[in-house]
Amino acid sequence: GAVVSQHPSWVICKSGTSVKIECRSLDFQATTMFWYRQFPKQSLMLMATSNEGSKATYEQGVEKDKFLINHASLTLSTLTVTSAHPEDSSFYICSGGLLYEQYFGPGTRLTVT
Amino acid sequence: SQQGEEDPQALSIQEGENATMNCSYKTSINNLQWYRQNSGRGLVHLILIRSNEREKHSGRLRVTLDTSKKSSSLLITASRAADTASYFCATAPGGGNKLTFGTGTQLKVEL
Numbered sequence: 197g198a199v200v201s202q203h204p205s206w207v208i209c210k211s212g213t214s215v216k217i218e219c220r221s222l223d224f225q226a227t228t229m230f231w232y233r234q235f236p237k238q239s240l241m242l243m244a245t246s247n248e249g250s251k252a253t254y255e256q257g258v259e260k261d262k263f264l265i266n267h268a269s270l271t272l273s274t275l276t277v278t279s280a281h282p283e284d285s286s287f288y289i290c291s292g293g294l295l296y297e298q299y300f301g302p303g304t305r306l307t308v309t
Numbered sequence: 310s311q312q313g314e315e316d317p318q319a320l321s322i323q324e325g326e327n328a329t330m331n332c333s334y335k336t337s338i339n340n341l342q343w344y345r346q347n348s349g350r351g352l353v354h355l356i357l358i359r360s361n362e363r364e365k366h367s368g369r370l371r372v373t374l375d376t377s378k379k380s381s382s383l384l385i386t387a388s389r390a391a392d393t394a395s396y397f398c399a400t401a402p403g404g405g406n407k408l409t410f411g412t413g414t415q416l417k418v419e420l
């Protein structure tokens with residue numbers, strides 16, 4: 197199957213700083229990628245849809261000014277958590293793929309202290 | 310909001326036994342997918358069943374779909390310790406590839 201990578205795999209940052217997470221499709225082009233957030237022992241919650249060359253669309257309740265998404269190329273989408281707070285600590289996962297099959301990155305564990 | 314509810318939330322079985330997980334969803338679908346997630350890792354696609362299919366097999370996996378009841382089940386036969394993971398059903402309400410996940414079942418297979 198296709199491969200999606202994420203970088204970094206884990207990051208610890210201080211409250212108030214910004215963190216950028218990269219999501220790359222390694223062997224396919226993705227005009228659309230998705231960003232999810234997962235709290236411990238919970239399911240994945242869709243945060244936003246990243247669209248190549250245009251603005252991301254955010255799910256209800258997700259602050260677009262806090263979670264900045266950039267999809268500058270067909271193989272790269274970035275999620276920047278701005279002014280991070282401890283409650284933003286979570287597991288962030290991206291996906292991209294074909295119409296009926298999504299390929300997921302390995303996830304990024306963000307801890308805000 | 311979650312599209313699907315899964316039960317049980319957690320399941321612990323012995324190696325060699327079968328594991329059954331159930332998923333219910335709310336809206337009409339074109340297909341339903343099952344994913345596996347090992348602890349702290351990304352998701353792995355297991356199987357997709359289309360709305361006009363009632364049952365599908367892949368190796369030790371058997372998936373059923375009952376669109377009249379808006380429910381699906383995943384059966385893992387002859388379970389192995391390596392099957393220990395969380396399992397999620399996912400649908401794309403309205404079509405497309407924007408997935409909504411169920412609440413998940415944490416499966417533990419003990420030796």
